[in-house]
Amino acid sequence: MIENPYYPIDSVVEDIITETPTIKTFVLKPSRPIKFKAGQFMQLTVPGVGEAPFTPSSSPNVEDKMEITILRTGKVTEALHELEPGAKVGLRGPYGKGYPVDKMKGKEVLIVGGGVGLAPLRSLIYCLIEDASKYKRISIKYGAKNPEELCFKRQYDEWTRAAGNVDFTNTIDVPAPGWNGRVGLVTTLLDDLDIDISDSIAVSCGPQIMLKFVTLKLLDCGYEPPQIYLSMNRKMSCGMGKCGRCNVGPYYLCVDGPDMCYDKIKDIPNVFG
Ligand SMILES: Cc1cc2nc3c(=O)[nH]c(=O)nc-3n(C[C@H](O)[C@H](O)[C@H](O)COP(=O)(O)OP(=O)(O)OC[C@H]3O[C@@H](n4cnc5c(N)ncnc54)[C@H](O)[C@@H]3O)c2cc1C
Numbered sequence: 001m002i003e004n005p006y007y008p009i010d011s012v013v014e015d016i017i018t019e020t021p022t023i024k025t026f027v028l029k030p031s032r033p034i035k036f037k038a039g040q041f042m043q044l045t046v047p048g049v050g051e052a053p054f055t056p057s058s059s060p061n062v063e064d065k066m067e068i069t070i071l072r073t074g075k076v077t078e079a080l081h082e083l084e085p086g087a088k089v090g091l092r093g094p095y096g097k098g099y100p101v102d103k104m105k106g107k108e109v110l111i112v113g114g115g116v117g118l119a120p121l122r123s124l125i126y127c128l129i130e131d132a133s134k135y136k137r138i139s140i141k142y143g144a145k146n147p148e149e150l151c152f153k154r155q156y157d158e159w160t161r162a163a164g165n166v167d168f169t170n171t172i173d174v175p176a177p178g179w180n181g182r183v184g185l186v187t188t189l190l191d192d193l194d195i196d197i198s199d200s201i202a203v204s205c206g207p208q209i210m211l212k213f214v215t216l217k218l219l220d221c222g223y224e225p226p227q228i229y230l231s232m233n234r235k236m237s238c239g240m241g242k243c244g245r246c247n248v249g250p251y252y253l254c255v256d257g258p259d260m261c262y263d264k265i266k267d268i269p270n271v272f273g
Pocket residue numbers: 041052053054055056069070071072073074075076077078116119120232233234235236258
């Protein structure tokens with residue numbers, strides 16, 4: 001019998017971690033293991049409400065559980081944020097190509113995240129850190145609106161302690177009481193890059209407007225378009241290249257992306273929406 005590709009895998013919400021006032025991580029136990037690559041995405045169904053695309057934030061080396069970190073923004077995500085442990089949801093996928101991890105081997109990897117954009121990148125961070133000796137350096141730059149909205153706070157030290165070639169710097173948009181760290185948009189963290197750019201790959205995930213300015217800044221720093229990968233997390237439906245909902249120029253982001261090399265999309269008019 002041919003399996004219906006739209007039929008989700010039954011999954012149970014095992015735990016819910018509150019990351020920020022607007023972001024929660026859902027620890028899901030699917031009824032069968034799900035193998036995925038960092039950067040591939042899933043369609044998550046809340047029964048009776050609907051489904052939406054999310055990239056796992058957990059390690060691709062763990063197949064029996066999956067973590068997905070979700071910003072509350074509309075119908076499906078509001079319903080997800082109301083769930084309690086034990087709730088049943090559905091997962092279908094994985095879809096998309098995933099991050100170009102093979103191209104990162106031996107290189108200085110620059111990871112630039114904004115807001116909940118650090119969630120899909122966390123899967124890549126785990127993937128790289130778990131094999132850290134294969135990369136020259138893993139440099140993580142992260143920005144959020146304010147200290148309360150910094151996602152995965154408890155893990156920053158854990159990541160830098162995991163291997164000698166990992167560094168992490170963060171910033172908040174505007175000054176806040178009690179905050180002694182850096183202030184300014186995430187692009188300001190690229191002002192003092194001490195990376196060998198000719199031997200680097202940069203990956204960025206965050207709001208479209210942030211991706212635009214991060215890209216301009218990276219080009220200004222000396223990165224070439226083939227060295228830049230952007231998570232184009234636009235609206236999606238089927239996830240399988242059938243409905244045409246997610247096209248950008250000649251590409252279907254659900255199949256050809258969602259992480260796209262800037263070299264491929266740079267000439268598409270209005271590519272940042
Ligand atoms: C490949 C992919 C991976 C994603 N990974 C994550 C993730 O790891 N964590 C996470 O929190 N979110 C992620 N998103 C975004 C997430 O899919 C949307 O926030 C979600 O679909 C909103 O559904 P909703 O029913 O709650 O909101 P809706 O009621 O559909 O919309 C509420 C608001 O959100 C906007 N919106 C809806 N979808 C998107 C979208 N794809 N991008 C930007 N704005 C949108 C709408 O325009 C509207 O303003 C990802 C999206 C894609 C395409």
